Amino acid sequence: DQQVKQNSPSLSVQEGRISILNCDYTNSMFDYFLWYKKYPAEGPTFLISISSIKDKNEDGRFTVFLNKSAKHLSLHIVPSQPGDSAVYFCAAKDYGGSQGNLIFGKGTKLSVKP
Amino acid sequence: NAGVTQTPKFQVLKTGQSMTLQCAQDMNHNSMYWYRQDPGMGLRLIYYSASEGTTDKGEVPNGYNVSRLNKREFSLRLESAAPSQTSVYFCASSSLGRPGGAFFGQGTRLTVV
Numbered sequence: 490d491q492q493v494k495q496n497s498p499s500l501s502v503q504e505g506r507i508s509i510l511n512c513d514y515t516n517s518m519f520d521y522f523l524w525y526k527k528y529p530a531e532g533p534t535f536l537i538s539i540s541s542i543k544d545k546n547e548d549g550r551f552t553v554f555l556n557k558s559a560k561h562l563s564l565h566i567v568p569s570q571p572g573d574s575a576v577y578f579c580a581a582k583d584y585g586g587s588q589g590n591l592i593f594g595k596g597t598k599l600s601v602k603p
Numbered sequence: 604n605a606g607v608t609q610t611p612k613f614q615v616l617k618t619g620q621s622m623t624l625q626c627a628q629d630m631n632h633n634s635m636y637w638y639r640q641d642p643g644m645g646l647r648l649i650y651y652s653a654s655e656g657t658t659d660k661g662e663v664p665n666g667y668n669v670s671r672l673n674k675r676e677f678s679l680r681l682e683s684a685a686p687s688q689t690s691v692y693f694c695a696s697s698s699l700g701r702p703g704g705a706f707f708g709q710g711t712r713l714t715v716v
Contacts, residue, residue: 493645523704532607532693532707533646578645580704587653589636589697589705590661593645 492516493581495594502601508566510597512579515560519581523591524553524564527576536577537564569601605629607708609694615714616684624679624711626694634697635677636661636705637669639690646693652677684715 494513502508510524520541525533539546539553539562546553552565566573576598580591610625628635633654638646638661648661652671666688668680677696681688691712695705 495645498643521704525704525707530710532695532709535704535706538704580645582704587634587651587697588699589634589695590648590651591646591704593647595643595645 490515491594492519493579493592493594495577495579495597497597498595499598499600502569502599504571504601504603505568508564508569508573508599508601510564510566510577510579510599512562512564512594513560514562514581516581516583516592517560518584519592520584521582521588522553522555522562523580523582524551525578525580525593526573527578527596533578566599569599571601571603574599574601607694607696607706609692609708609711611711612709613712615716616681617716618685620684621680621682622684623681624692624694624713625676626678626708627676628694628696628706629675630696630698630706631674632696632698632706633674634699635671636695636697637667637677637679638693638695638707639663640693640710641690649679649692681713684713686715689713689715 523538524536527533579594636651637649650669
């Protein structure tokens with residue numbers, strides 16, 4: 490059973506608009522959540538993270554929101570740019586696990602149209 | 604500063620052949636990981652090494668072995684390759700206390716025919 494779920498395989502957004510990528514999880518022992526961005530033929534690159542003790546973390550155009558009661562997190566990109574077109578993976582770390590020992594969702598492919 | 608370097612980038616094997624995927628990091632990270640990514644799937648952890656001298660199984664370890672050669676290098680070995688091991692393999696490293704989770708290499712695309 491998937492512990493981290495990204496239910497939207499793809500998302501298309503107009504340049505300049507907001508992109509919202511969603512992620513749900515089932516394991517209440519997750520204590521750290523991350524978003525990775527992946528271009529074709531490259532490895533994932535870290536984008537932004539949030540600890541389970543927070544509900545929001547912001548870094549420039551990227552904001553991650555965490556709703557622990559709903560076991561839901563989302564990534565907001567404002568404004569969206571064509572260079573943001575990539576696959577975005579949500580990932581979670583179990584309490585006590587090492588930082589790179591992560592459970593990944595299946596990813597959402599974001600297309601930002603000029 | 605190269606980060607995490609994987610070799611080779613591409614490989615085709617015949618069923619039953621063996622090979623070793625190499626990984627090296629120059630960030631002085633303590634922990635290293637091997638993941639695989641299959642089409643339409645997220646990354647799944649094969650093995651990891653929390654520190655030099657230790658290795659542990661991840662979610663999908665069957666058919667693989669690993670060696671943490673030193674702090675920099677972590678290799679993944681397929682003793683008898685099977686078509687089910689056709690995948691893209693990613694090596695990663697991380698350091699306790701540094702934000703950002705794991706830092707990934709560029710991947711090795713392996714095809715087993």
